[in-house]
Amino acid sequence: MVAGLDLNLPESQKKKSALTAVEALDWFKKMSLIRRFEERAEQAYGEGKIGGFLHLYIGEEAIAVGALAALHQDDDVITHYRDHGYVLARGIDLKRVMAELYGKSTGLSKGKGGSMHMADVKRRLWGGYAVVGGHIPLAVGLALAIQYNKESRIVACFFGDGATNTGAFYTSLNIAAVWKLPLVVVVENNHYGMGTAVARASAVTDLYKKASAFNIPALQIDGNDVLAVRDAVREVVAKARSGGGPQFIEAVTYRYRGHSMGDPQRYRTKAEVEAAKASDPIMRWQERILGDGLATEADLKGILSQVEAEVNEAVRFAETSCMPEPRDMYTDVVVTE
């Protein structure tokens, strides 16, 4: 627990969920893959191979992996600009994710979106959005389409603590609640909106309490416990799917890196960051796996070397892919009719 906040635990977390070794190792691999992928992206950024903003998810991996594990493959996912974790957690080809960071034509968005705008619509991942809170109305619209077509899918929408202070958050969640839409929102409370601590930006610091403004049921969970995230999201997704209307989860976590690259981090101490690492989601999950006898250290080592090989291959693919052609600049401005 890194937050120092009183957690409002869901029933499921108190009960201890049954867990298979396959799931346990899959989550371990995904979290490790996200972290290693981003460490390599950070390195490439330092080498000038990736430009613009690069917002790293390191330290927060349990939320994307746990939450997406609770969804069906055809459920919609829409997220903020710190989006690499979600794309990788959905199992989208990491070669194309790295290529997008490199601005290559083989990237997920053909080199037109970059780090903040990753989408794979065939996998119903509708993208990362880079205006804080600006994608929450889109999530409401996706959920309206589901309700309109009488489908049993749901929309999972992710955003940070900073977004809970925007107008889009209030107007959107209000409509979602009035229309009882199949929407699950997950707030990643990583303690800082850019460099401003939650307590300096939000009158309410237990962010799940904001859901009470819309009569939306809400939970606060440990976002660094992948199983807790999976179980909580699974529980509320079931409600949203069966007509229970929107659901709200605050997952408390901590961002190890700066807001983006080049953040001098004057707003916190190194000691604070180091202390937070004691609750590292991957480390905790590894301990749990070994403690429960779900795998051996050798199994985990094997997974990490697979991860290393996959990330190496992604970097190689990105580096050897072609840049977009100048003529590609003019495609996809509007749909040609």
Next chain:
Amino acid sequence: MAQQSYRDAIREALREEMHRDERVLIIGEEVGVWGGTYAVTRGLYQEFGDRRVKDTPIAESAIVGTAVGAAMGGLRPVAEVMTMNFTLVAMDQIVNNAAKIHYMFGGQVKVPLVIRTPAGWGQLAATHSQTFEAWFASLPGLIVVMPATPYDAKGLLKTAIRSENPVMFIEHARLYGVRGEVPDEEYILPMGVSDRKRPGQDLTIVTYSRMLHVALTAAEELSKDGIECEVIDLRTLRPLDMAPVYESVKKTHRIVVLEEDWVTCGMGAEIAARVSHDLFDELDVPVERLGQVEVPMPYAKNLEALMFPGEKEVIGKIKEMLS
């Protein structure tokens, strides 16, 4: 062919498209039970029910954003923003989402969305009398339509609803009662095509929306003095179809742009730049622009009346250009 008001023609376009395509729905403030603040959607709630005609809270950002999301999810939403002034509240959704999503994700996502909103004025003062079409027309990724007649409004709205692209469909509050001929049988009109509304060889008036009617009245008056103006209605402001404008200027060698917006950075500035550049040698006199006085809209009736060029000012300017 029957006479129909601009308002009824738009409503008929909505009705026909809702009958034709189950995916079409209307979202907006007071579009349902109230029947639309300008009565455009009157009766549609009773006919189609609350699944397809959705009243919303007063929250333009969420209305437009929800409509964008619904369009991404496969529906064909028509979002109504009560007046164009309120699109300012939804600007992030229009500019950063509706207009960008298709491009930004490499063409993966389509946003088949129509945002209907009226320009207009009527002693509503500074915040309720504005017209921002040139802002929208400056945005790659958006189509901007601003029809002047019932016939154009109906045919263009049907096309906008069928389009795979986001369309700003800008109506005009002071045109809703204007009547015109509308065919009984179904028809659609292409977006991105300017229309010559009156032939003439002495001078070209380029205009759109309400100002078309001012232009046509002025042209009829001038005709009595033997001056024949050609009137081009842009109808779509993005993409801009300049071909009929160029064809006309090559004949008349004189052009005035008439708009309701402030002229600074308005549509007239764009037309003037293009004509001056592309037809420099064809022009006998500089391109002229007539538009709104560059002050915020005052409330007082006499002051408001001075804000826009009327027939008299248009005639005066044209006579000056021909002298």
